Amino acid sequence: MLPYVLLALIAPLLALAQGDDGGISGPTTSADAAGYSCDASKCKLPDCNCASANPPGGLSPSDVPMFIVFTADDAVQSYTLDSINQFLGHRQNPNGCKPKMTYYTSLNYTNYTLVTDWYVEGNEIADHTMTHVGDPPDDEVYGNLIALNALAGIPLESIQGFRAPFLNYSVNTLKLLAKAGFTYDSSASASLPVTDPNTDAYWPYSLDNGMANDCLMVEGMCKGEPKLPGFWEIPMYAFFDNLGVNGPHLMDPWLDNANGATKVNDSATLEYMQNTFTAHYKGNRQPIGLYTHPIHLSTTYPGVNAPNSTINMINQFLDWAQVQQGRLNSFAPLKCSTPQIDSSTKICNGIPQNEAGLLSHCPFPDFPFYTCYGCPTEAPTTSNPNPAQQVPDGEQARFRLPSNCSTAFWDPIAGKCLCTGSDWTGGSTDGGANPTASSYVPFNGKGYSVPAGVWAATFVGVVGAVVGVIGVF
Ligand SMILES: *[C@@H]1O[C@H](CO)[C@@H](O)[C@H](O)[C@H]1NC(C)=O
Ligand SMILES: *[C@@H]1O[C@H](CO)[C@@H](O)[C@H](O)[C@H]1NC(C)=O
Ligand SMILES: *[C@@H]1O[C@H](CO)[C@@H](O)[C@H](O)[C@H]1NC(C)=O
Ligand SMILES: *[C@@H]1O[C@H](CO)[C@@H](O)[C@H](O)[C@H]1NC(C)=O
Ligand SMILES: *[C@@H]1O[C@H](CO)[C@@H](O)[C@H](O)[C@H]1NC(C)=O
């Protein structure tokens, strides 16, 4: 029953994402429209950073890592996590940890318990509104935080980022995010190639001096506005095909036609993705982003036939771009740690072997989901994102995550925190099946080989870590 129901409901979402998902077709800013100025001697790290194509902190490009930022948007389901895993599940960063990614989560059709699992795996959960609306009103943004906290046990302070559905945002959106205590937005486009002297491919910057991206797109923005000290923009960096500035590709570039052609051509896509990567890498090393709607590439979703060639193409790109060089081994924000909990402990904590058998199934007709935190009496809505719990006869209500316990150690059934403060393995292993593995195994065994020494540390990182890196250097 579940797959059938979800199928019917996701079809419209698929159509949406394939249509206007926030693509761009040309420049979204210009130096004139930006009217941006920022005094780097006053705007200093860690709290302030001017919009600049150069690496933060005055570092030379050869001293900064080449980040690949992998993000996913929309509902979290088994199908979308399978989809992401086919790109990231087998990979390692140079420090031996599994790559982390950022999931901009919207709640229609989300299976809450999988958000818990994905978060406890070490990934970042960010806000994408409750019901996927553009230029979102406050309750869409706040409701998402409240429902994710209540029904998935995601700590409020860990939800730091936002991306607007359809990349449709306004000056008000940014003000609302800053006021609500978010650290960053990632809805703006970098629409001019890094080889253009006026490129808008800025390293992440704080809005102390206003925005410098999307000045031609969003009313009332730029020329110093909006001034939001300490709030960051992480631009989405476009790829460019042979048409240069007139051939930008932003989200799901593999669904686009390249070079003005009328059909998708995976070789042409791979070619321009590699060319854009190389331009970033040999230039100022602005991050490269793979911004995905993973449902398109699901191999498990009934009725969706993701082309294998596209999946192989994306993996080929990642194989080619990712080379282990062992740099940044000791960089704390990119280290991975694993909660130490005996696998026989029955606790509903986002770790599949611990929580098996303890989940509640909440069979809302248009939106059945699972959660460890007790089914609500009605599906969450913007006017009531945290409805009262439905407590089955003979059971007691489940306890919601308190602010002083981490998700992996919280037992919502007993209402107890099992953490004593030193229950994480630290260091440079991911604590997984084979923490000492040091060799990188390409997805299909025939990825491009990149000569050793030509490429420095390249790895898949979490978008939050970009901010982290800046803070430390
Ligand atoms: C929802 O989560 C449950 C528990 O992990 C899982 O059994 C089920 O397959 C998931 N369904 C979807 C559609 O994500
Ligand atoms: C999904 O979103 C629509 C608005 O687009 C809303 O009317 C509906 O109630 C939502 N459904 C659920 C189950 O959240
Ligand atoms: C952005 O979203 C708002 C509200 O849904 C809508 O009225 C507006 O037309 C959208 N703008 C664009 C450019 O799609
Ligand atoms: C697809 O792209 C490749 C690489 O640019 C090109 O050599 C080939 O001719 C293209 N195929 C078609 C059918 O256009
Ligand atoms: C894709 O690959 C899988 C596994 O190798 C295979 O079962 C499936 O038939 C392939 N699908 C297509 C459309 O080629």
Ligand SMILES: *[C@@H]1O[C@H](CO)[C@@H](O)[C@H](O)[C@H]1NC(C)=O
């Ligand atoms: C968390 O706070 C509660 C009450 O505020 C307290 O009883 C509990 O001991 C605290 N737990 C930890 C692990 O600090």
